[in-house]
Amino acid sequence: MTQPLPLALAPAVPPSGLRRQLDRWFAPPEADSRRTTWPALMLFLAPALIIYAALTAYPVVRTFYNSFFTIADIESAKFVGLAHFAELARDKTFWAAVRNTAIWSAVAPLLDVATGLLLALCLYAGVPFARFLRVAWFTPVLLSYVVVGIMWVWIYNYDWGVVNAMLRSVGLGSWARSWLGDPNFALAALMITHAWKWAGFNMVVCLAALHSLPSEVLEASELDNCGWWDKLVHIIVPMLWPTLLNLYILAFIGKMKVFDLVWIMTEGGPLWSTETVSTYVYKRAFNWNTFDLGYPSAIAVVWFVVVVGFVVLFNLLFRRRERLEY
Amino acid sequence: MPTIRPLLLRGTLAVLSGAFCCATLSLPASAQGAGKATEPQTVTMWSHWPDEAAKRGFVEERVKRFEATNTQCKVNLQFIQKSDLYASVKTSVRTGQAPDIFWLEPDEIAFAKSGYLEPLDSHIELKNLEDWARSEWTVNGKVYGLPVEAYTVELYYNKDLIKKLGMEPPASMQMTQAQFTELVKKAAAAGITPLANGVGDRPYPGAYFLQEVLLRKLGPDDYKLLLTGKLSFTDPRVIEAMTWVKQLVDAGAYPKSFSTMKLGESHYYFHTNPGALMFPIASWYTGRAFVAPEKGGQPKGFPLGIMKYPALENSKCPECKTLAVGGSYVMYSRSKNKECAGKLLNSIATVENGTRWLEEVLLQTGIRSDANRMQGIWVLYFKELQERSKGAKFFVGTPLHYLSGKCADTFSQVLNRAFPAGQMSVQDAATQMDAACKAS
Numbered sequence: 001m002t003q004p005l006p007l008a009l010a011p012a013v014p015p016s017g018l019r020r021q022l023d024r025w026f027a028p029p030e031a032d033s034r035r036t037t038w039p040a041l042m043l044f045l046a047p048a049l050i051i052y053a054a055l056t057a058y059p060v061v062r063t064f065y066n067s068f069f070t071i072a073d074i075e076s077a078k079f080v081g082l083a084h085f086a087e088l089a090r091d092k093t094f095w096a097a098v099r100n101t102a103i104w105s106a107v108a109p110l111l112d113v114a115t116g117l118l119l120a121l122c123l124y125a126g127v128p129f130a131r132f133l134r135v136a137w138f139t140p141v142l143l144s145y146v147v148v149g150i151m152w153v154w155i156y157n158y159d160w161g162v163v164n165a166m167l168r169s170v171g172l173g174s175w176a177r178s179w180l181g182d183p184n185f186a187l188a189a190l191m192i193t194h195a196w197k198w199a200g201f202n203m204v205v206c207l208a209a210l211h212s213l214p215s216e217v218l219e220a221s222e223l224d225n226c227g228w229w230d231k232l233v234h235i236i237v238p239m240l241w242p243t244l245l246n247l248y249i250l251a252f253i254g255k256m257k258v259f260d261l262v263w264i265m266t267e268g269g270p271l272w273s274t275e276t277v278s279t280y281v282y283k284r285a286f287n288w289n290t291f292d293l294g295y296p297s298a299i300a301v302v303w304f305v306v307v308v309g310f311v312v313l314f315n316l317l318f319r320r321r322e323r324l325e326y
Numbered sequence: 327m328p329t330i331r332p333l334l335l336r337g338t339l340a341v342l343s344g345a346f347c348c349a350t351l352s353l354p355a356s357a358q359g360a361g362k363a364t365e366p367q368t369v370t371m372w373s374h375w376p377d378e379a380a381k382r383g384f385v386e387e388r389v390k391r392f393e394a395t396n397t398q399c400k401v402n403l404q405f406i407q408k409s410d411l412y413a414s415v416k417t418s419v420r421t422g423q424a425p426d427i428f429w430l431e432p433d434e435i436a437f438a439k440s441g442y443l444e445p446l447d448s449h450i451e452l453k454n455l456e457d458w459a460r461s462e463w464t465v466n467g468k469v470y471g472l473p474v475e476a477y478t479v480e481l482y483y484n485k486d487l488i489k490k491l492g493m494e495p496p497a498s499m500q501m502t503q504a505q506f507t508e509l510v511k512k513a514a515a516a517g518i519t520p521l522a523n524g525v526g527d528r529p530y531p532g533a534y535f536l537q538e539v540l541l542r543k544l545g546p547d548d549y550k551l552l553l554t555g556k557l558s559f560t561d562p563r564v565i566e567a568m569t570w571v572k573q574l575v576d577a578g579a580y581p582k583s584f585s586t587m588k589l590g591e592s593h594y595y596f597h598t599n600p601g602a603l604m605f606p607i608a609s610w611y612t613g614r615a616f617v618a619p620e621k622g623g624q625p626k627g628f629p630l631g632i633m634k635y636p637a638l639e640n641s642k643c644p645e646c647k648t649l650a651v652g653g654s655y656v657m658y659s660r661s662k663n664k665e666c667a668g669k670l671l672n673s674i675a676t677v678e679n680g681t682r683w684l685e686e687v688l689l690q691t692g693i694r695s696d697a698n699r700m701q702g703i704w705v706l707y708f709k710e711l712q713e714r715s716k717g718a719k720f721f722v723g724t725p726l727h728y729l730s731g732k733c734a735d736t737f738s739q740v741l742n743r744a745f746p747a748g749q750m751s752v753q754d755a756a757t758q759m760d761a762a763c764k765a766s
Contacts (some may be wrong), residue, residue, distance in 0.1 A: 072436075072440050073440050073441055075441060093732075093735070132655070133328050153526075153586060156586070157582040157586065158581075158582040158586070159581075159600075161585050177582075178583055178584070178585050178586060178747075181583070181584065181585020181586050182585075182587065182749070183744070183749060265603065268709050269585070269739055269741060269743055270585055270739065270743050270744055270747065271740070271743070271744045271749065271750075272739060275615050278508060284736070286412075286413055286416045286417065287412075287413075288730070288731055288734065288735060289433055289434050289435075289726075289730050289731070289734055290436055290730055290731045291416075291436050291437075291440045293420075308458055
């Protein structure tokens with residue numbers, strides 16, 4: 001049986017990767033003139049860390065903690081374990097909110113990106129008044145959701161809104177409806193509003209990507225008598241694909257958390273047809289005439305996990321794609 | 327030679343202690359000397375009604391008079407829209423930062439049940455409050471709100487338009503089911519909107535008509551059972567009432583813009599543009615309508631009438647009517663200025679102020695008052711309002727005063743919004759209400 005060697009006699013083994021890293025972190029200052037001591041480091045890091053801990057980390061941790069309690073009373077909270085999560089599984093309004101958010105997150109970014117690309121192509125092709133149009137199309141991005149929401153509530157108004165007025169003026173009065181009051185159309189109406197607001201942002205990004213395309217490829221396609229449609233479908237879009245994908249994912253993640261526009265325009269109605277997870281959390285926490293913060297915290301926790309899950313998934317997909325491409 | 331580290335540390339400490347001293351010195355006197363009656367106190371008061379001049383004026387005047395007679399108390403009065411006020415207050419009561427006094431309605435009684443409100447029993451003269459109004463704010467024998475505003479649910483109408491349709495309300499001012507159906511159909515055929523409600527920013531006005539019909543059909547006892555989940559919405563009497571309302575809806579009773587029209591807009595829709603035949607709304611109609619036309623009030627000489635809600639045949643209580651407490655003032659349980667806050671509330675809770683409220687706001691109040699002393703140009707209106715309540719059997723509280731949580735949300739989405747908008751069948755609406763509200 002072999003006996004372990006006393007420590008002093010053990011052969012010198014090169015430190016592992018982790019050990020090397022730790023050695024480097026905790027090395028005395030003289031070992032690396034660019035490094036300073038921990039107290040000095042903490043002094044400079046503390047303000048940022050305190051702000052992060054107070055405004056981000058603590059609320060997140062507290063929300064997780066709250067989700068296991070019923071908190072209605074000023075003095076006490078009652079531990080309920082996983083009861084809120086079990087109730088969530090049976091909550092029809094929550095599932096309606098999940099369905100609406102999923103539809104919005106999956107479909108609306110397509111509309112956003114397609115509109116942005118279309119506008120960028122118009123500018124790229126050199127339409128008349130391109131400078132003016134570029135500013136005009138980008139302006140909605142600068143407006144707040146409150147302004148956009150109120151404006152579009154007016155645009156969709158049944159009696160005097162622009163949409164219905166236009167329909168009536170071309171003899172399609174029977175198509176006029178209360179766009180935000182009809183459960184079949186309300187969500188689509190909101191998605192269009194959202195696309196209108198963000199089209200300018202997508203346009204700017206697409207336009208920058210279009211200008212950075214290699215001109216020799218486009219010129220070669222023209223020499224080969226490639227029509228504008230084929231050029232768009234077979235050359236421009238494939239070359240823009242990484243940009244379009246990035247825009248889609250950004251929009252997807254943003255829409256998973258959509259709140260402001262919905263709250264201003266419909267408050268989740270009619271009949272929960274525009275309820276999103278964020279509006280439902282807010283309603284349960286601050287709008288219902290009840291005081292429990294535990295249940296809305298449970299919804300927030302579940303949705304936090306879902307959003308983080310998607311972020312991780314997209315990261316993995318992107319990494320794999322990068323490896324394939326390069 | 328001193329190194330840079332100790333210097334940095336010393337500097338940081340100096341800055342921190344300086345900031346702490348400044349922060350301490352800049353604290354308001356009320357916060358530093360919390361609870362000391364002899365020191366000046368600044369009472370923070372948040373009120374709704376920023377756009378209702380008469381109510382706002384009434385409150386401002388009461389505060390001004392209070393400050394003049396109580397020099398040790400100052401009042402920081404702010405008027406905030408109801409939705410914003412509720413959102414702020416619901417957050418701030420949890421963190422100890424709510425105002426000393428704030429505006430609340432009895433459907434938010436959860437504030438009291440959760441310990442966020444101070445009982446007013448020892449602060450105000452309870453004998454100056456109407457018994458029914460006091461009961462709306464009573465939890466476990468303690469009174470938590472000063473019921474400044476009270477109202478009945480009325481059916482206003484345009485006298486000229488009804489004449490134009492060749493109809494008149496009967497002498498009793500209460501139409502039968504058949505007469506009312508005919509009126510709605512005639513108005514819709516003439517291109518006049520029969521009922522001018524909108525639910526864009528409120529969870530209740532769309533249900534006013536149905537709730538009044540249900541109250542009369544069921545009588546107060548069974549109506550209360552319905553609102554407390556002890557009677558099913560599939561009860562044949564409830565279905566009968568809902569079926570009739572659905573017939574009216576299908577006949578075009580409500581505006582097409584019903585779902586998005588806001589409360590303030592619905593007033594304007596009724597009396598000015600485009601003009602509607604009737605307006606089922608609470609008697610606080612006056613707050614928005616009895617101001618100058620250029621500020622959104624009804625036109626001068628507007629032919630305003632008030633009729634009773636129609637009753638279904640075989641209604642158990644045709645004379646029944648909803649009476650409710652509206653805007654009230656409550657005190658925060660963690661207030662540091664309870665003495666001044668209590669004095670302020672007590673100064674408002676007098677018979678004299680109750681009568682002033684009637685005169686100035688032309689609306690009922692939960693504070694005792696003397697309507698016979700009323701004067702002014704709107705006396706005739708107020709007499710008509712009283713006339714419509716003569717012989718009435720009052721049911722105290724609106725549905726939202728009884729419903730909470732999921733049930734209240736379903737009421738708002740289904741009975742307030744989708745059902746009167748014609749988006750749901752009677753059976754669907756009843757089933758959804760039962761699923762959310764029925765006590766197991």
